[in-house]
Amino acid sequence: MEFDEAVLTRRSVHEYSDEPVDDDTIAAVFDQVRYSPSSYNLQPWEFLVLTEDPNRERLKEVAYGQEHVTDAPVAVAVLGNTDPSAHAEAVAEDQLRKG
Numbered sequence: 001m002e003f004d005e006a007v008l009t010r011r012s013v014h015e016y017s018d019e020p021v022d023d024d025t026i027a028a029v030f031d032q033v034r035y036s037p038s039s040y041n042l043q044p045w046e047f048l049v050l051t052e053d054p055n056r057e058r059l060k061e062v063a064y065g066q067e068h069v070t071d072a073p074v075a076v077a078v079l080g081n082t083d084p085s086a087h088a089e090a091v092a093e094d095q096l097r098k099g
Contacts, residue, residue, distance in 0.1 A: 003032060016072040021051070026074065042091055044084030048077040 026049055038044065050056050051074050059077060060069040069075050081087075 003029060007032070014068045014071070016068070019073065021074045026051075039084070040088065040091070041095070042084045042088055044081035044087075046079045046081070048079060050075040050077065 030047065030049075033047070034043070036043070050059055053070070056070045056072075056075050059075055060066060063069050
């Protein structure tokens with residue numbers, strides 16, 4: 001399945017491959033994710049990609065022990081900026097540069 005198709009037909013799934021996900025695949029996913037819209041196009045988030053077992057175990061501890069956090073070869077924590085205006089100036093400058 002191509003990534004675009006996966007996004008358009010997404011479902012909550014808790015059956016994962018045992019195969020690791022290579023860095024190129026992760027980069028391709030986030031190439032698409034960066035186009036997600038947000039208020040004023042500020043994208044007040046960061047993504048923490050966890051590929052190592054110990055890091056996913058630590059996430060599981062704060063994710064109420066959800067098994068699928070460690071069952072998957074990759075977990076992504078989405079971190080929201082509580083002050084989205086913190087980088088508004090840089091976004092506005094970029095928009096002005098692009099006309």
